[in-house]
Amino acid sequence: DTEVTQTPKHLVMGMTNKKSLKCEQHMGHRAMYWYKQKAKKPPELMFVYSYEKLSINESVPSRFSPECPNSSLLNLHLHALQPEDSALYLCASSQLGLAADEQFFGPGTRLTVL
């Protein structure tokens, strides 16, 4: 299995809702990433988990809360989002999080905040 899967594919939520994005990989990778991508822009790193511990938080607002329950699973919990948070949210994984590791990306979740 060489895939990173993400669910749901699309999500529409109101500003008062609580929802979660899910990412899964079964490649034995020990680093997992959340990116946010706005239209016609490159991805922006949000969080990195290495060996299930949060290693990078790129000053992301607390309305985004990541969670890594085990080495295969990464969640992003969403609460009280703003319309400007509407974007494509991409998950990625890499083997050991070392300098020359290749990152494998998932298909993304298209989030719309009303």
Place this chain on the structure above:
Amino acid sequence: KNEVEQSPQNLTAQEGEFITINCSYSVGISALHWLQQHPGGGIVSLFMLSSGKKKHGRLIATINIQEKHSSLHITASHPRDSAVYICAAKQAPGGSEKLVFGKGTKLTVNP
């Protein structure tokens, strides 16, 4: 100035043409990725390279570490190659897991 610069920003080609997309970077790197993204879609990793040249089907990626430059070539281009191509650098020494992304090159191949 972005640490990773791509050119051109937009590229239109006719089916069958040979295509080159360029990427220059100003930081020390341990590896450089070439990524492909179709409209509204997720990202596919095409290549990761730290030296020399790699080939996969009609795609060829080269990197010149001394000149801090990489190129992605597509031979015999096809409309299904239409996508945004992004180069992303992993910084070194002392680099973390972060990738520094270029702004992407939007390729349109017309039949």
